[in-house]
Amino acid sequence: MDAPEVIPQRVDPKKKPCVDGEQQQHSHTSMDGTMSEVLNDDNLLIEILIRVGFPTTLVRAALVCKRWYRHASDRRFLGRFRKRNPPRLLGLYIDVRWTGLGLYATPHFVPMQPQAPELDTVIRRVMSNSFDAYDGGIWILHCQNGSIFTRCRKGTVVTHGVCRPLCPERSMDFIPPLPRVQNGIQKLLGAILSKEEGDGLSYLYVLAECTGQTKTFKVRVYMLHGGVWCMHTSATTQLPHMLPALKAVLVDDKIYMADVFSNDIIVLDLATSSFSRILLPQGVKYHTLHTILARADDASALYLIHVHVMERQLCIWLHKGDNWLLVDTFCLHQMWANLRMRDHTLNDEDIGYAYISQVGDNVQFVFLKTMGGCILYLDVTRRTLHKVHGITEKDRHFSVIYPFMMIWPPIFPALKDDHARQGSWVEKGQPETVST
Template sequence: SEILVRLPPLPSSLPRAFLVCERWRGIVSDARFLRRFRLHHRRNPPLLGCFVQGISPVHFEPTLDAPNRVPQARFPFPIDAVHTYVILGCRHGLMLIFLWRRNQLLVWDPITGDRHHLDVPPGFDNEETMISGAVLRAAGVPHRFQVVLVGNSGIHHSQAVASVYSSDTGVWSNLVSTLLPANDPDVLTMVYHDMCSVMVGNSLYWFLIGNFCGILEFNLDRQSLSVIHVPVDVDVNTCSITVIRAEGGGLGFLFLSDYCVQAWKWKTDCDGVASWVLERTVALDKLLSMNSEEGSQSPRILGFAEDNNVVLLWTFIGVFKVQFESLQFKKLLESYRFYCWFHYYPFEGVYTADGGIGGGPYGAKALHNMCLLYSGC
């Protein structure tokens, strides 16, 4: 088991080990081993695919090559009714969904099918502005999770507020708040929902739009909110942005306009003064070997897969994952013109064949069936 737990966290690893011999079969189909395997690899999971939201119901688009390609039907979306929910993002194998008609949050585990419904705590404005949030698992405890909810204050819209839910206690923390910069009192500043939260270190980040364009930071250790200015003027109608993990660690900011990408890093100098520094500029059409004159629509940032440290990009020749430190890239999906305005939610996780049915003979049968599936038999 000490050796097998270190197999690559790919969907085909355990089904292949299952067929080696009876002893290995007993180990990899045991529920305790499967939990340990997922826990061991929780910080380096593969990018299994993306949940895509467009004109049709949300569906899963696998991105791994065979034999690790997870079938699309393995992750059916748990909500049938359209226009009743907003996906707030994925992290640590969980998805956070805002059920705005019920004023509830749904924490969904696509791999096991587990669902947890949470009532939105008081203090948030959900009439003039939309709330946002993030989900994360507690370190070292796969069955525990936290939800961080952010939004405009229901009393003072010029303030951002946040609260944290812990599955350990089953309650929300007291609200914390920070003042949002404002140039025009008649225009609200709010969280930009086309960019999901990004976790860098022990902080979560969201982009702010409206009266002020900036970054909202929630520090998990201090349980505090703060606002960071962005290094460039941003018009979300003509450019794409995302927070990333910068080269060497720390907060980074990616700005895409037309085919030009700017990668910025938040640095602190010897006097303790923090500011943005331009780290690199990348010409996407050159990197991806595109003829920019052929495309009628410019590339767009779809999201950031934190554990794999890659940015997902839509282009007229396909959807790519790009690692901007090494400038390595790979085409994940074919591209269709109308797909450029779809929402893509990268899903990273350790997918084992038991899928929540446990070990024993049923887990063994699932592993065997998946081995046949992945091997193409």
């Protein structure tokens, strides 16, 4: 085959030829100009920022200049960012309430693995937070959005406080004792609940009481204001039977409590101080170990997660309006078999029976505990099951786990010369200059 014909290029004799270095410099200049045009386009910059993936990375990007800062800390942008990048699960606290030796153990943190390298600093910060100074006299009552509500006992003195492991510069905030029931009344529920408002959490204490003779069911809800528990609302109704201990879930301005005997859910509307009921999905019977309620992103919706023991199935239901919708089903038997193939340290007794321990908001994940003492993590989105932690013999008797999430919204440093923005989306009292 003949070689292709080479056509010589015409050279302008008046034009000075370029050397390689000049070509490279011209290329860099052109590229810098293009990059400058890209970054000066606000719409395109927002689309880049929303894809950084992590709130920690977003905060670092905001420190580039004031223009980036204003885009990154804008409320509407943060709403879009959260939908695309939900808060990450960093790990879980294991709180051992009682051991085989009759002793209490100090809560300890177990990080989720693997984690993205961008979160290494955050994980180390949480790991450095220790409750060892309390010598087993501290318990976790509630964990939400980077805050841990604790109960501490030293001798006969009991105190309550809130610590924030991701903000080590802040010491524990102590609060007054929780309200108590009246004499002669059975306590059915005493739970700390919280909801996100503005730049932080609003704490509620729900106290449910019932009298044995009249079966009067009364719920009192207190809100923490300025370090003082203030009555928020109360409501009373009659029950056909006595209730066992309850678990409560707060969604917007409604508190949901499952009624074991009647197989429905008691709903307290905080806005109207009134009760209503929701029937459980057909074929579902509430069981303390096999059923749990969870918050949904939609304030008018509620999730119910239920394990059918005989069928070894985990079902996720969504209640919205007046209807239940079965949104997902997991075959635990098959998932356990796949887990055994990956992790040969698991025995049949380890995963032959599991019950629900905790569930994430919007059912991003479910934690299961087995009779063998293992903690299993079900990633609902990826439909995968992993072993997180094997509880030791001393921890196996009675322990509670608390998922620990990243803080949302992220804390941005305050602009030194922008007092109007030193509000809900920035860290008050810690001004920092952001260069332009």
